[in-house]
Amino acid sequence: MDTEERRSPVSTGSGARIPRQPLWVEEPAIRWRMPDPVRTAAVRAVLIMSLTIIQAMVALLCTITGSWLAFPMLLSSVGSTVVATWSVLDVWVTRQVWNQRHGVVSVPSSSARQLRRERRAARRTARAAERERARIRRRGASSLSRA
Template sequence: MRAVLIIAVTLIQAMVALLCTLAGSWLAFPMVISSVVSTIAATWAVLDVWVTRQVWNQRHGVVSTPSSTARALRRERRQARRAQRAAGRERARIRRRGGAGQLSHP
């Protein structure tokens, strides 16, 4: 958002500088100088946004795999989690019954 505002102000300054130059106003030179400075600031702001997005993508691991591959990996992880939960429930059930190998209740 900040970069968009800086770019908008830079474009307005460039237009005012052009109009002042065409009109032969004394304000033309200061406006051209401020437009150059604003252009540098706008370039910096856009680069800042771009670098920030790149760093965020790199740190948070955006995977560039096709969706079908990602879907298959999610399915495999989900099945592994379900199997792990089922095994945990089975162990808890056996533990409640008094251990493995018991054929009948006392």
Template sequence: MMGTAERREAPEKSGAGRSAARRGLRAPDRDIPVRGRAGESGGERQQNYRPLWIEEPAKRHPMPDPVRTAAVRALLIIAVTLIQAMVAFLCTMADSWLAFPMVISSVASTVVATWAVVDVWVTRQVWNQRYGVVSEPSSTARALRRERRARRREERAALREQERIRRRGGTGQAVPPLSAERAGPA
């Protein structure tokens, strides 16, 4: 069980305790100095402060800028299309003269919205192809690199072997030929 002293020291070790110590004696939401109560020092008051949230690093990388731009554009176009469709429906229900033009523009906007969504997908694929090797064990690029490295290793080993044979003054064969007597019956 933790004693009172350990409990008071625990927040100091957290990120919140350090950030509170950096700020000094300030109220959590204002730049107003905090006055301690009678018999309470500033340090004790500071240790009771708990942050509303603790920032954690992002688990995934943000979208690349071109993909984000295409996604925002597609979202805006889809929103306008939905508004047009709703207005077309309401105009049709009200027997308004505006119903026919709104239906036509809604159909055209649906085509444009579909194109915008496809644009997001294509932009993402192009970005990945140009700039990103997907960091997965099944990545094709990684397998190709591994094969290339293995081929280069084999070529270097063959060159070293040839160099070793040449230095020994050999005829270019790694193993000396068998003589007729040692070869045995054919």
């Protein structure tokens, strides 16, 4: 098959051309992507936790074999467990801080959304009333000048 034949749309025996189907169809994401700082903290936590698990396995295997490395590995595993716990807490704190700085998560049951909606409606009503008062004042001033 020639290169040009591969690039062109598929043809049937009758001469009609059928357009090629795309390789994949993009579907919208079900969940929103995590913010960058939270995702960074989560990746860091996963890496630290996986290294801690590997270290604990090495400590266990060294203990089983009776190696001199068992005790130092046990001590470093305990330290790594503390660091892994700290990193998981860091993900949680980073997520809370991000939510606090960038507003609440807007979900239909969010009370903040309802409060914002009520405040907007009150501001809209106040602006409409102010425009109406200004219009009445202008009309009243112009009727006084005619008399």
